[in-house]
């Protein structure tokens with residue numbers, strides 16, 4: 001399986017990676033080369049291995065074969081630098097349920113590397129307003145609806161300076177306006193030279209997005225006997 005459209009050294013390169021989980025080969029010899037300014041959508045049926053691939057790209061899972069490289073270096077050699085450049089959001093809403101939306105935004109800025117962040121800066125209110133969370137800022141996040149919790153989690157995309165975003169099903173639970181808003185944010189990130197690798201079961205609707213696609217074919221998964 002090969003996916004590469006540009007010969008320049010990729011920002012992120014999964015080089016002939018394979019994954020075996022629960023005795024099944026999910027993918028084998030997979031190539032994915034992500035350049036600055038690119039957005040890749042990983043598609044495939046339930047269980048095809050999309051989340052597994054994203055975790056591998058994020059350095060959370062070691063490939064059974066092959067290697068993932070960032071700026072030409074194996075991830076294990078550039079781990080600290082990579083984690084400064086990377087924002088990974090898994091498919092579960094990564095929020096602290098016992099904190100308010102406002103507190104979550106503050107901590108996201110701190111964890112995103114903003115050492116000057118103080119609580120309740122104007123910037124926090126701006127982010128909450130953009131995500132339609134004004135009026136809910138003091139509510140414990142765990143008491144918000146699934147879509148509202150997802151919006152709180154996605155405030156990380158407004159707080160982070162990371163150049164590479166790896167996002168597992170970011171549209172989950174979002175309404176139509178939320179999906180459009182997120183795609184606008186993607187465009188802004190890409191126009192600044194950022195890159196995105198994401199999974200989604202639904203097609204992206206913004207035709208301005210320079211979308212590249214990789215489909216994992218679960219029918220080709222092999223069972224190891």
Ligand SMILES: Nc1ncnc2c1ncn2[C@@H]1O[C@H](COP(=O)(O)OP(=O)(O)OP(=O)(O)O)[C@@H](O)[C@H]1O
Nearest residue numbers: 021022024026044045046047048049050051052053
């Ligand atoms: N921690 C694990 N240990 C063993 N097998 C796992 C583990 N996590 C996932 N798997 C298996 O790997 C396969 C792929 O899972 P994965 O979550 O990557 O699929 P997916 O394409 O993201 O699916 P979905 O569309 O349902 O989110 C599944 O068969 C799953 O059971």
